Amino acid sequence: MRAAVFLALKDLRLLMRDRAAAFFTFVFPLAIALFFGYVFSGTTSEPLRVAAFVEQSSPAATMLIKALDEDGGFKLTVTDARAAGEQLVRRGEAVGLLIVPATYAEGIDGVFSGGGAKLGLVVDPSRRAEGAMLVGKIHEVAFRTVFATVGDPVQFARVLDRMEESLKASDLSFTDRLAIRTAMSRARTMSTKGADGSAATQSQSLADWKPVSVDIAELSMRPGVPANSFAISFMQGIAWALFGAVLSFGSGIAEERQRGTLVRLLVSPMSPNQILFGKALACFVTCLATEWMLVFAGMFLFRVEVSHWPLMVAVTLVTAFGFSGIMMLLAAGFRTQGGTQGAGRAVLLVLAMIGGGTVPLVFMPPFLRVASNLSPFKWAVMAAEGATWRSWGMSEMLLPLAVLAAIGVFGLTVGTALVRRSI
Amino acid sequence: MIRVRDIRKSFGSIAAVDGVTFDVHRGEIFGLLGPNGAGKSTAIATCTGQLAPDSGSIEIGEAGSPRAARARALIGLAPQQIALYEELTARENLVFLARVHGIPEPVRRADELLDMVGLLPRARDRVATFSGGMQRRLNLAAALVHNPTAIFLDEPTAGVDPQSRTAILDVVQRLANEGRAVIYTTHYMEEAQRICSRVAIMDRGRVLAIGTVAELIAEHGGDSVVTVDSLAGEHRVRTREPLREIERALAEGGATAVRIEQPDLEMVFLALTGRRLRD
Ligand SMILES: Nc1ncnc2c1ncn2[C@@H]1O[C@H](COP(=O)(O)OP(=O)(O)OP(=O)(O)O)[C@@H](O)[C@H]1O
Ligand SMILES: [Mg+2]
Numbered sequence: 001m002r003a004a005v006f007l008a009l010k011d012l013r014l015l016m017r018d019r020a021a022a023f024f025t026f027v028f029p030l031a032i033a034l035f036f037g038y039v040f041s042g043t044t045s046e047p048l049r050v051a052a053f054v055e056q057s058s059p060a061a062t063m064l065i066k067a068l069d070e071d072g073g074f075k076l077t078v079t080d081a082r083a084a085g086e087q088l089v090r091r092g093e094a095v096g097l098l099i100v101p102a103t104y105a106e107g108i109d110g111v112f113s114g115g116g117a118k119l120g121l122v123v124d125p126s127r128r129a130e131g132a133m134l135v136g137k138i139h140e141v142a143f144r145t146v147f148a149t150v151g152d153p154v155q156f157a158r159v160l161d162r163m164e165e166s167l168k169a170s171d172l173s174f175t176d177r178l179a180i181r182t183a184m185s186r187a188r189t190m191s192t193k194g195a196d197g198s199a200a201t202q203s204q205s206l207a208d209w210k211p212v213s214v215d216i217a218e219l220s221m222r223p224g225v226p227a228n229s230f231a232i233s234f235m236q237g238i239a240w241a242l243f244g245a246v247l248s249f250g251s252g253i254a255e256e257r258q259r260g261t262l263v264r265l266l267v268s269p270m271s272p273n274q275i276l277f278g279k280a281l282a283c284f285v286t287c288l289a290t291e292w293m294l295v296f297a298g299m300f301l302f303r304v305e306v307s308h309w310p311l312m313v314a315v316t317l318v319t320a321f322g323f324s325g326i327m328m329l330l331a332a333g334f335r336t337q338g339g340t341q342g343a344g345r346a347v348l349l350v351l352a353m354i355g356g357g358t359v360p361l362v363f364m365p366p367f368l369r370v371a372s373n374l375s376p377f378k379w380a381v382m383a384a385e386g387a388t389w390r391s392w393g394m395s396e397m398l399l400p401l402a403v404l405a406a407i408g409v410f411g412l413t414v415g416t417a418l419v420r421r422s423i
Numbered sequence: 424m425i426r427v428r429d430i431r432k433s434f435g436s437i438a439a440v441d442g443v444t445f446d447v448h449r450g451e452i453f454g455l456l457g458p459n460g461a462g463k464s465t466a467i468a469t470c471t472g473q474l475a476p477d478s479g480s481i482e483i484g485e486a487g488s489p490r491a492a493r494a495r496a497l498i499g500l501a502p503q504q505i506a507l508y509e510e511l512t513a514r515e516n517l518v519f520l521a522r523v524h525g526i527p528e529p530v531r532r533a534d535e536l537l538d539m540v541g542l543l544p545r546a547r548d549r550v551a552t553f554s555g556g557m558q559r560r561l562n563l564a565a566a567l568v569h570n571p572t573a574i575f576l577d578e579p580t581a582g583v584d585p586q587s588r589t590a591i592l593d594v595v596q597r598l599a600n601e602g603r604a605v606i607y608t609t610h611y612m613e614e615a616q617r618i619c620s621r622v623a624i625m626d627r628g629r630v631l632a633i634g635t636v637a638e639l640i641a642e643h644g645g646d647s648v649v650t651v652d653s654l655a656g657e658h659r660v661r662t663r664e665p666l667r668e669i670e671r672a673l674a675e676g677g678a679t680a681v682r683i684e685q686p687d688l689e690m691v692f693l694a695l696t697g698r699r700l701r702d
Contacts, residue, residue: 003525007523010508014510263500263506267472267500268523269523
């Protein structure tokens with residue numbers, strides 16, 4: 001038993017010395033989390049191409065279009081017919097068509113008496129993620145123009161409160177809610193910044209205002225809705241963290257065999273089971289470490305909130321256990337280091353990709369959501385989301401945890417038996 | 424200490440070890456001498472429990488089969504292929520193995536061994552940065568962390584320079600002097616001649632002859648060659664009694680130089696197989 005712990009410690013040390021393996025286990029997942037976080041928060045450098053159609057010209061509508069045009073986040077094409085705009089979307093030349101209805105000006109006037117300005121948006125269904133970004137950005141700019149017209153931060157804050165209330169009760173889609181929240185949080189930041197300053201600083205803050213993604217993190221989490229895009233992307237990162245850990249330890253046994261060091265271990269008083277236990281332990285510890293690294297990085301950098309700490313602990317433990325099982329299956333399936341790093345990597349890559357590593361689970365089209373059930377990564381990501389923004393209770397958590405535990409038991413028994421036969 | 428009885432091991436149609444029997448006692452260096460593919464490594468693998476023999480038996484001291492946990496504590500193995508963690512330092516390699524074996528004070532033990540093979544100054548360097556000879560020496564040290572009494576060294580001098588070779592042979596000699604049983608494979612007959620108390624000549628999975636070097640040479644080495652140079656020219660004589668031949672030459676007078684070529688293990692191998700040990 002103690003020997004197995006020393007073996008695990010040795011493997012962890014080797015992992016840290018292997019730059020590529022350490023990179024894929026610790027740095028790459030973080031990079032992915034940051035990358036997708038920024039992509040979905042809409043602060044990519046690439047401006048979104050958007051078509052716009054104004055039903056009836058008005059000063060308010062002109063102001064909105066001008067603001068959108070000057071925002072820099074868009075590349076706006078104003079069309080003079082709705083059909084022409086839709087055509088652009090259909091051809092993929094625009095992510096969406098913004099429709100400024102004839103009632104827009106009226107709506108703006110009524111914002112503070114309880115009404116609201118409505119905008120229409122037609123998006124390409126296959127580009128939902130970008131659509132969500134677009135909704136957020138449009139809201140943000142729209143708020144800005146409204147705010148600029150009215151210029152009263154206190155009243156504005158009240159409007160925001162009221163909107164938040166109605167948002168909670170609304171049956172908007174997930175992506176819309178995410179987008180609106182993001183926009184509202186930005187508007188609120190702006191308005192509070194202005195509220196405690198003079199009129200000069202107020203307009204200053206408006207003029208200087210740039211969509212900085214970190215701002216969105218100021219939203220507090222609401223059950224079932226991620227506070228920001230990083231709440232999603234950091235859970236995606238977990239898939240890649242597990243991918244890296246499983247891959248480097250899955251080839252560890254093959255590596256010891258090829259290096260000849262396995263012979264030394266077999267001639268030592270360690271039993272084969274102890275050797276494999278040590279390997280699994282090292283993988284388990286690494287999975288845990290990289291999962292928590294992502295959770296903490298998300299918490300401190302982007303205010304990703306853990307909704308239920310005991311469940312989060314359970315999720316990471318069970319996930320690490322499940323993926324140690326997968327590591328053992330990988331070691332059993334591919335007997336050489338080359339095999340693991342080649343074919344094994346390919347298999348894992350596909351599983352990680354359909355398991356939420358690239359397209360987040362919430363944005364998945366239905367067929368992919370079904371296919372993702374086959375990927376162990378899906379259950380890991382899902383469980384992690386459950387303990388963070390999904391705010392799951394024990395009952396909802398049971399299925400993913402059971403799946404991960406079953407994978408672990410299966411992998412560790414069958415995988416160990418197969419590897420034992422080969423050493 | 425090591426008792427091997429009629430072991431056989433085949434890989435498919437290749438009989439790698441084909442009925443090998445020998446004993447190795449404490450304090451003895453037992454050489455397994457044979458060309459590439461003779462079955463030396465396979466014999467070692469079966470003796471150390473890595474491979475189960477198809478038939479035959481192996482006993483390590485009182486502990487019995489090498490696959491028993493008790494026997495494994497007695498076995499020290501330096502595999503032919505260098506088996507070290509290249510990304511760890513020399514010291515880390517030995518400390519890890521000492522820990523796996525449950526040795527108290529693993530760091531002290533590691534340094535003791537590093538000193539023994541002359542690597543203490545490089546203790547903190549990664550094995551990947553070592554020369555082949557240095558890796559060989561560490562590979563040997565790694566076999567010794569747990570103070571084994573049945574030591575198997577599979578070509579411990581392969582690819583090392585004369586200096587490293589001398590260092591390694593000194594260590595091996597010391598192990599035997601301390602009362603351990605050492606099995607030593609090689610295809611360098613000079614080495615076998617220099618340190619082995621007894622030698623088994625192996626070829627194609629079989630042991631062709633076993634004995635001390637002197638016995639083997641006496642039995643299979645054939646005649647010595649005495650060469651006498653004189654003004655009349657060179658005169659070569661094959662004989663079992665070279666000293667007598669020299670006496671005779673000196674008595675005749677006129678000899679300017681005398682040389683004796685004694686038969687060695689190479690000649691023994693040639694006599695036993697009709698082939699040279701190394702081509
Ligand atoms: N794992 C294996 N699978 C198949 N054949 C093997 C295996 N190991 C050894 N052999 C065969 O058994 C025979 C003996 O090999 P072995 O390695 O024991 O020779 P050796 O005396 O150690 O040679 P060398 O001096 O080259 O190390 C060879 O013909 C080799 O091809
Ligand atoms: Mg060999």
